[in-house]
Amino acid sequence: MYSKIAINNVKKRFKDYTIYFLTIAFAVCIFYSFNSIESQKALLDMNKNQAEYMSLVTTLISYVSVFVSFILGGLILYANNFLIKKRKKELGIYMTLGMSKRKISKILLSETLIVGVLSLIAGLLLGLVVSQGLSLFTAKLFDVGMTEFKFIISSSAILKTVLYFALIFGVLMIFNTRIIAKYKLIDMLTAARKSEDIKIKNPIISSIIFISGIIILGTAYYLVTKSGLNPDKLGFKLSIVFGIIGTAGFFYGIAGFLLGVIQRSKNIYLKKLNIFVTRQISSKVNTNFVSMTVISLMLFITIVLLSTGLSFKSALEKGIVVPFDASVKLFTDEENKYKSMEDVFKAINYDFNGKEPIFINGYIIDGIDANMILKDYAVGEFKKSLDNGKHRWEYIDAIKISDYNKIRSLYGEEPLSINDNEILVTSNFTEAKDSVKNFIKNSPQVSIAGKEYKVANKEYLNEAVYNSELADNVLTIIVPDDFKDMTLNAAYMNMNYKNPNDPDEEEDMNSLFDSFRRYDEIYDLPMIRATKSQIYEASKGLTTMILYIGLYLGVVFLISSAAVLALQQLSEASDSSDRYKALKKIGATEKMINKTIFTQTAIYFAMPLILAIVSSIVGISVVNKFIALYGKPNIGPTALLTLGILVIVYGGYFYVTYAGYKSIVKNSK
Template sequence: MTLYELAKKNLRHNFKQYILYLYPMISSIAIYFTFVSLQYNKQVNDSAVTVEKIGPAFSAASILLFIFASLFIWYSNAFFIKKRKKEIGLYSLFGMRKKQIAKLLFNEILILGILALVVGIGIGFIFTKLFSMILIKLMGANQIAAFTISTKALFQTCAAFSITILFAALYNYQMIYKYTLLQLFQAERKGEGLPKAALIPAALSIIFILGGYTILLQPSTSNFWKNNGFLFILLSLLALLLGTYLLLRSLSIWVLNRLSKLKKISWKGVHLIGISSLLYRIKGSVLILSVIALLTTLTLFSMGTAFSFYHNMNSLLKFTSPHSFMYTVPADENAKRIEEQINENGKSNLVYSITLPYIEIQGDLSESSRLSDEHPLLLFSESDYHRLAEKMGVKNSFTLNDQQAISFYDGSLDQKEDPYTGKRARLGDRKEVTVISYERYSLVNQWIFAFPIVISDRLFQQMKSEAEVSQMQFVKIKNEKAAGKLADNIQNLSVKDENLFEDSPELPVSYFVSFYHEYQKMNETYGLLVFISSFLGFVFLLATGSMLYYKQLTEAFSERSRYKTLKKIGMNTKQIRQSIRNQIRIVFVLPLIIAIAHSSVIITALSNFLQINMVYPFLVAIGLYILIYYMYYLFTVSKYYRIVNDC
């Protein structure tokens, strides 16, 4: 019998044992193939009407996805080999040379890899249509997804995971030469020493975590952030990282030691066995639990942020695009055609339509540190502004002199900061005004390359000698989300300047922006963001759940003799199950609680900075995560019990 035939025989007769290894390989390949199939899917790309290229987003995410999938496979491979060390020792004891054993393992991994590729790609192909439909729906498109298979996705998946599987096979090949026969037979007997509680590191863990929270929760308007904001963010994240490790390494040990000394708790039922087991094994789990806590924090934060943006999309867009249409009135018969188009949409749907004169001029607002020294400004007179503000439902009663001006929200993420009040602004070559108020709402839609300024009526008349006066039409309708055809027609009739959408257009420019076009673009952008973050979050969840799962199974194999002894001294099945549940529950819950606390603080800080409500979407993300996480817990408890009961 050749080594290849022996490898096939092992797979046939011990297939249940190999499922533990096949599961991460098949799931990783299926997820990756599904994702890259969407990247090359023509229907998905055609659905992205306003987002010109979704390829870079998918490419970056697919690289991250592949890295974690490979680490997932690598970790499961390490568990699988560790579990088989005794079997490998028996091969050596029966006379097989190390080279033959290495080739046997190499052949097994290659066979499993080919099987995983075939099954994984098949599963991925089945789910491609489902996820295509979900993505297209999230992006607000109306296309119907069809079954398609991408040769690019197929080749990319096969090439990427062939390399991963080959490296795993080579690792197994060279691993055989590392261990002696005695080490292979004693692999399951190795355990971690009982860790000692250190009060100082335990106290430092609390100090680091609370310090990180304090930094993150500082108000965005505080001087704390102005000079070294990015540095303080890195410092807070580093504090959370160190605090998490020390909390699991020292504080958890200190708490368990204290519990073990409380007779009312530790001597109750099977608590003594559970606490002593946790104390004995905690040292080897600290690094894994720390990684899981931080990965879960990242997952909950990214999913919560993406869900929040998608959930708050309408309110964000209404804030940045207060008008359904805003366009420069054409100087020809097209102005009348546009008016007819709006009337055809239905007068009952019209909220307001108002025309205001404006002057576009190069200005200097560089004192604000937000705009350059040569930036396009849209000048409106004070009286015209009040007319528009009344239509918008904004109440203001200020009066300006010739040296004063009013500025408006500029689209910055930090909505609390006021960078303009008290700053000077140069209008054209000679005139200079001082901004006396920064209004925290959008006067014009944000998606134009010009900054609106309101000046006095008298100064506006004086500025007419320096620049041409144009007319801006502001229109608000009720059915603005469904006004795609109307928006396209108005754009075709109003826009003539080819450099409208350039970053630095030459003046004057014919402007056109619509709520519908920006809604479509935002829907596609945030829909794509939700999909990618959810996909990656699911992969992170698989990785963290599987790390815990394999770690607990490793301990289960080493604990079999211990539970066999407990059975002999009278411990019944119910007590064994309870002891297992208690131990595994703590291992699963501890990093989850830490991650929820960390991500809650980070989400709160981001919510305060962006001035949007992120509570409900974040709770949804936590709920979905806990649901799948709980399934991992139940599956681990069940498998753990079967292992220790089979002794």
């Protein structure tokens, strides 16, 4: 009997369950899609290193999913509370007909179970489709082919999704039982007559708080712009605190401020139903300024994460410096036994089997640094970095011309020669490029160790001494072989494979680098070693992790924000039904009422989004400056992707809310 009543209730109130159903279905879809990543490895033509990074991504997603489950659980409880509140009178009628609270709880449990199962099935079906697209996305991120395309169903992800949401619904059922037990019959029967009073704060106080909020937000923007994306700086930490306080002040005061401004403009305030719309919005924002603050901050995080993710990946990969197939850097100092890579390979009895590596040494020159050389020629952002102390060096790197020509031989380039009073200047640091070019063009000579040297190269030399994850050669000078005033700092081995397409050569070098871990303990060899493939795979693994986590959290935050706004507006519709009846009685047409509903729903959805977009412009510019250290950022494609997701999810919730609001007002009796 209870299940039959529950089924009839779900059918009858399906419109009321729309937001609830959509929210759970979207949540299940996202949860399943990202937790099915592990199964995608079967489709992708990955090597051992790529598979390891994929496993790391999967592990990280699992940890993040625990956090996500709490967010989604809270969201589902919030949505459920709206439904219970809306049905108080109906549940009160059940009690007057002699039904006990225990039996009412059983009906609610049955309804929750029915809607939950339907949402779970719909979400899983949608997730199965989305996860296939995620497979193609993963292949693109790792730059690998697909062995074959098959429709993959991840049983482990299904089991995990069902388990997590079963726990959420278990908590939900307990919550419903406790709520029903606390309700009094009189409160349930009179719930429909109780509506939230319109609360308007003092416009003067609101205006002061609103303006203060804007000033604090402006301060936050200034601080984060000056300090950059550097968590160690006080300015960055303060920008976060001020950003939160400023956002809260903005929403606490904006309703009273705008109400005061609009009331002064009688032509606007007294036009049609604008009085009603203005006071409705002001009241709702006043009541929910805390949730509006949280929603705006979540939307800000979502927009920044989604807009900069792919740009970061692209810039990081462009910033990779891998001129050689394999490279080793040994850090040398007085305590180290080995001063060259040749000695290291002799000590471990390694046979290169016909390969022809080059061995070079790196030096540092004390008493001079990149700041001293470039300060008079620095331009743009690099000049600002030097002026504010962001970049500081205590020495300058140098290598001998004979070693430099060994590097050129691996490039297939002709050797260069310099006189005893000449040097070459090389760099590959993106931010310093224009400054180094300016120095080469305009600097007649450089004083090093008490002697004047002429810069021999007239063109910018974009060079690297070894393979690296990023272009970090700010300035390296090439000195004559007889230059004495420098200290040995590092020893290098670089080589190219005879056949770059032969996987055995890569595997052989991987084995050598793995063996260095054992030799580290025996010979104390502080070194960096990497093949070209290893660096690319590490970069793709890192960027894939960042992208997946950003996309995962971004979409969850977006769904949560839109769902909460929708539920608040639908709750407002239920509370305000008597006010709309009064409007009809005084002659307001259905068209006028629908317009007021559209206007206030649009404004309510737009307010947190607009502030989030403004904050995101600042946030994205700061992130782009950080990304520019690795390569030129391009947020065009990701901005379009973000816009598409916002339109689909946020716009979809807005439309469903508007339609639901109209339905509630139209059917109110």
